[in-house]
Amino acid sequence: MKTTEKRTLHPTICPYCSLGCGFFLELEEGKAVGIRYMPEHPVNEGSLCPKGNAAPDILNHPDRLKYPLLKTENGWKQLEWEEALSLAAEKLGTARKENGPNSLAFLGSAKCSNEENYLFQKIARLLGTSNVDNCARLCHASTLIGLGKTLGAGAMTNPLADLSNSDCVFVIGSNFAENHPAVARQVLRAKDKGAFVIVADPRLTPTSWLADLTLRLKPGTDVALLNGMMHVIVNEGLLDRNFVREKTEGFPGLEQALQRCCPETASRITGIPPSEIIKAARAYARAGAASIVYSMGITQHISGTDNVTACADLALLCGQVGRKGAGVLPLRGQNNVQGACDMGALAEFFPGYGKVGDAEAAGRLKTLWKTDKLPEKPGLTATEIAEAAGKGKLKALYVMGEDLVNSHADSSRVREALESLDFLVVQDIFMTDTAEYADLVLPAAAWAEKEGSFTSTERRVQWTDRALSPPGEAKPDIEILLLLAEKLGLGLPYRTAGDVLAEISGAVPSYGGMTKERLKKGFGLIWPCPDSSHPGTPVLHVGRFKTPDGKARLIPVEYQSPAEIPDPDYPFLLTTGRVVLHYNAGSMSRRSKALLEKEPGLFVEIHPSDAKAMEIGEGNRLVLETRRGKTEATARLTGKIGPGVLFMPFHFPGTNVLTGDALDREAKIPEFKVSACRIRRE
Amino acid sequence: MKEVMVRPERCMGCRSCEIACAVEHSESKSLFAAVGESPSPRKRIYIEYIPEHAASVPVTCRHCEDAPCTTVCPTGALSREEISRKVVHSPELCIGCWTCSMVCNYGVIGRQKEARVAVKCDLCPGREVPACVEACPTNALVYAEVKDFSGIKRAEAALKLARGMKPGSAL
């Protein structure tokens, strides 16, 4: 495939994960026909993972939604936009009038741009409800809370490229080699310079392949491991006393709490030999600059917030924050999940993380939005929205680009909940399993078919331009939202994404200096960027933390066992995760022929000794059952997981039928990572 | 078998071993004549300089017991000699696919550019002591069996300990 005169190249940002990799889309006669690599991009340096390579498949896909659709008794009926939006506005209006604004709920999309999410939550809040959330609730809500209360900002502290400056990289609950493959090149670069890489994960993953030390802990015992390491660090005097004294508060409390957490105790809980816990602690604490990389293995637990807090404690104790090569790096999920949170598409936060209920934050927003009324109480979170719908407390739900039937835990209940709604609007690019439940489906534009800014996991805000037109009558989400707002009589004064960004820079302090023109230059800006001459802030917490007094907090946490542990009825521990060839609920990746060919269906990994005991062979169909439901999958025998543990990817319908909806008490994130499960051969 | 053992702490990076190796594997076996020879003689030992530590480390074929290069070679050009236990290369079988070079953990399989085949350490057949070892002025290279090499280091460690003790320090 060669670039000829007819073909044009269009710079864009990958729509899959949160790394924000850049590449050129190759276009011919308005169609995406290929990819050219972008070696100058600072994040991926030209490389792309398999999903990125298959990204154009989404744009030309025959399954794309092309017209607004209304569910009738005789199936889907094609509507005109005018009609569709009037209907949506009318239904939302009626529900609001009859049952109050809190009978409405809005699910934003971490796949949509900052401008779209900003607009989305603004519409919800102007309608009088704070029932607006996004899928960050399911992946990194615990990061927002956990890092927020310790470091003062719930975001990655250092850019990805800075990993190459670390002398020790401690990876816990992250399989970046599969889920954020471009991170591997930075970690390998650090290794070339002599860095020591520790990977803590219950499974052996391709990430373990890069490790100098692998810690195979039992699922859900991360706090015990981290506390054990901190115990060693405090006991052997490996902590950075000056840093702890000058930059943090709460050390005496932490020190006291750690007394009980000797490596032997940690070893009993985690199953890792004490010597390895000691080795890991020494390597991390002695390194000149050390980074912690974590992901959903840490956050998706009922102790998610505690896990994150413990990670932050470990970093603070050793003074490994706020310097080159030293930081805490949560690798986020969706391409704009950081942005959707920054924009306030969260039940408890206004744009810029002002708390809902805080009079000052509300006051600022009231002036900016020229309104005198804003919701005073935090709304329902994504997980609570599904629950409330099931109980009949919600009448109407507006979902923008989210397949909650497959992405939420305990999906049978989610299905029931969606059925009990009076009115469900789904705005998406494909007919997802969630859209099947909708009364009204609105066809949206995919990433390269619209303009807007996206914030990657390293806080890099990048602008992408429209490269091609959406199929059929599909419209960019921002246009749909603006038309809807007009129908709702909200009268929002914007025409383009650029106009919305101009308001965002007033509403979100860390985006203060961002304009479309600045973002388009180079490779975007890394927030905080408070004013128009500010160059952006790659490393957070240099000198002072983002807390009011500038000091970080050391907060002791205690190990608590997962909500559901294996018992004689359900003897296996089921954990879930991702594989390299698919993405999240799979509505995009499962539609790529090239990806699906290589990973065609749902499988479950089982240890050979368990398989032998149950006479299960490679490729057998198994029925998996938890207290919430059952599903079928193909057995894969592998020693990469421990005995008694099962692993399933969550890219296919079925996995989340099994997972539980026990929630972390602070972040309200469900415990996707641990469920008790039983299996039998079909 | 005897191997070329390395004591990096003694290496001062003079590269005498590299030159001696290339000369030994030349047609004329003389430094002055070797320079103009074609095919140009190739060294099989490499001095790696590490700038951040200002240190030099000699790297050469370890003649691994379970040598990856012999496992992957599709034509049997690389093989292990049953008696001497050396990993040897037969250029006439080599197809220049460089799979050996991809799996060698030491990066010590080089390329003979005229013949387009691999070259590697052969421990200088016909010589009592390989040329690189003989040329090393600081004894950073030692031709010894692994067990004897440990013995040499042990003796030195004992000597160091003994130096720390003075007559009369017996309790």
Place this chain on the structure above:
Amino acid sequence: MPEAVYADLSRCIGCRACELACERENKSSRISVKVLSGLAAAPVSCRQCEIPLCTAPCPKGALSCENGKLEYEAENCTGCGLCTLACPFGTAVLRAGIIERCNLCPGMETPACVATCPAGALIYTEPGSLGENIRQRRAKRMNRALEPPAPAGRRAE
């Protein structure tokens, strides 16, 4: 000196991005990643042998080699498949009547598989320079082993 696609096996994370990139550029993938039972993964593609075995049996000279550079002309290929028998790596594949093999993506600065590799495990280089990087890393590791361990409670700045 001819260049070819080589793999640093210590870096391959088995993500198969190379397969997808090749498939997109060439309709079918000429590189395949085998993930072995443990964690080791190995990408296999044409080794561009300097003294190739596949050229010898080719009856029409579709495959030829001059100065160590392997050339392939698809129009001369009769699809007899003798080269697939000769190739020790299984990288010459008979598809739709003719042989498909890696042609190093002519027209691109680096072959697509190399450009896309997230871990930097695929390298487009001359065979003679292959060992350099590994030697240097090995030397560093040996040198590091000689350093005295850091005393407890102190951090090297």
